[in-house]
Amino acid sequence: MASINDDFYENLAGFTDFHAFSQIGRYTPLPSDWLVVITDVVDSTRAIQDGRYKDINALGVASIVAVLNAAKPLNIPYIFGGDGATFCIPPSQQEPVACALKAARDMAAGQFGLALRVGMVPMQVLEASGHTVRVSKYRPYATYQQAMFAGSGIAYAEALVKDQSPNNPFLVPESELHTEGDFSGFECRWDEIASPHEEIITLLVQCLETEEASEQVVYQAISGHITQIYGNEGRHHPLRENRLALSLSPKNLSAEIKIRTAGQSGWQRWLYAFKLPFRVLLGRLFMGLRLKTRAGNWGRYKQMLVANTDYRKFDDVLRMVMSGTAAQRQQLRDVLGQLHQDGKIAFGLHAAPTALITCIISDYGNHHVHFLDGANGGYALAAQEMKNQKRRLAGKQTVA
Template identity: 45%
Template sequence: MQNDLFYQELDQFNLFSEFAEPQHYQPVPNDWFVVITDVVNSTQAIQDGRYRQVNALGVASIVAIMNSIKPLKVPYIFGGDGASVCVPSSVLQQVKQALQATVILAKQQFSLEIRAGVVPVSDIRQLGKDIRVAKFQPKDHFSQAMFDGNGLSAADSLIKQANSQYLIEPVESDSLDNNDLFEGFECRWNEIPSRSKEHIALLVQALPNEQFSSDQIYQIVLMAINGCYGDELAYHPITPKQMSLSSKVADLQNEAKIRSGFVGKLTKYKYIAKLKLLRHVGNYLMKNKVKTDATEWGGYKQRLVENTDFQKFDDMLRMVISGNEEQRVQLENKLKQLQQSGLLAYGIHSAPSALITCMVNDYNHDHVHFLDTTRGGYAMAAKQLKSQLATLKSVE
């Protein structure tokens, strides 16, 4: 169908500061569907120290969907403990199968539950909400989807209703074909320490009124961030020097479970052994700046940094920022003033390190790296933001 190419043909914008400008957004076709995934009881899992598993499953759901519809490109966004994706009706059946496999994988390999659902865009519009998408392309080889219209949160609410008709029911399967769904999922990097003492996961949701539009509020927020942390180069959460490949089984087993989850324990152990070998190979290739027909390894870490989703928008601003406690306190004070003025709700969670989970189609340019802070960054920041919104509703 013609509108299958809606996202691929969407015009892009190049400056992140324009993320809230309405002209960049186009309505998702009415016959498309919104896919929502999230780890149930993720807060408890994070408190149990399982934040890396929670992140891994959020990314795994994106990887499974994208593999199931190749070569079609569709918009998606990672939220820490889950993901949102928009897909056309022509690929709905294989997307549902990918979701079923992800739900089963989470249960069998991690003893975690993924809630997955699919909602027609038309149903969301009947509720008075919308889903509009923009394409942010800071580099020729990297783009991100941005969402507005409050349709994603509406879809999330519909899926979380008791006995929701939109939920995907898992179908037990040991199919070897399911492993192909997770090809390209990688989780091989050590946690990345902040070069400035700490990372923060930041969420900000504008609350426009007659005086201030959403765009104006977000511009005020960006000015506050720049005033406290400096420009993007100053607060970018990772640099190539900070990155190192992990040799810990505890880190590597998440990828092993996801990539070989349907083929038994022996294959998993072999996969971990392969990852340990690949660590040495990767270090050699990057250190010696080896060039192959497919990849220029000397620049891989820099391309990885450029291909991270450390700042994004899905009806709220999401950022991972590197800084220190003094800068965080300054920013919180400014956000608190704006929040008390009724202009926004926000959440901040600080941690010593960032966590990176990857979707790699090739090591040259086609790779995306999903960022969060350790200790459950986005998920924990969301608790604070939701609390502020709940307080606001009770006052109203």
């Protein structure tokens, strides 16, 4: 049954200037009857060390598409984190989303041999422990919007879901029943994208200040440093239209085949795999000829892809994928390192020569979203550095 709060996210006004992410007044408390949903690839760091970073990204996006399809037509807030995702859902969607999460977990195990941790935490549990979740909406264009989260509740929910205690009540329970997932819209057809400069960096920054006013000052200062070092969006955006190329590599296309055919017969899997290269060739042809079809304006598709890419976001952690030089990275690391030494922030920074992109396509016109990460482990490895910094700071405080 639908709740009176089902349209909470849809009705948020949002903001158009990304740098407003630090202004807590732009965020609205999540309704108390909602739930925070967490998905996470277990032991993703080891899988990345084994060269499976593309599979990790694919499973993170697959969990998003499964949940979004289950919640349709409701618009729910979510954020992609590289090796998983975070969602906020109303109670009316708890059952269908739980089924979608089970299907994503089964698909990860059956198709990739990887464990996908999935869990739900009621907002009342977070509030009872003194944590908040606030939501806003970054909407730079009429055809693109992206959820933003503030407050400590997201991190606490993740900790509860990842807790290793037996019979963790926040994990979506195992089921003997086979659950069908809807992964339609998932696409993974692009070659890795070379940096327009020297490298792609994946950056995570979390302010450790406890006062909201101080937190806003720190994030505004960091935004200023990034602009000063890397230039404006036009300079540091990691994508350029002329560097986007659809892939015909069987290895690159394998993740889409596995996800889109999960639970299907061998014949259906073979047929999808057989057709996919022809779809890629058609895409190349349509874009090259700049054709207009009922499906969309293919001459503008790459332009829309760049515009609809989630290369920067905020969920109480600033997350960015940027293009730049090694010298710029060192300059940024020096600035952030000083802030870390002062106890103001923890951060993680990972560099790679390329970025990878995974997509959710509602239609080829305007409604498609593209999830970006640095190659070779981007967000996941940057997160590991940030966690290590927080542990060291906690250790110093304990000794003191």
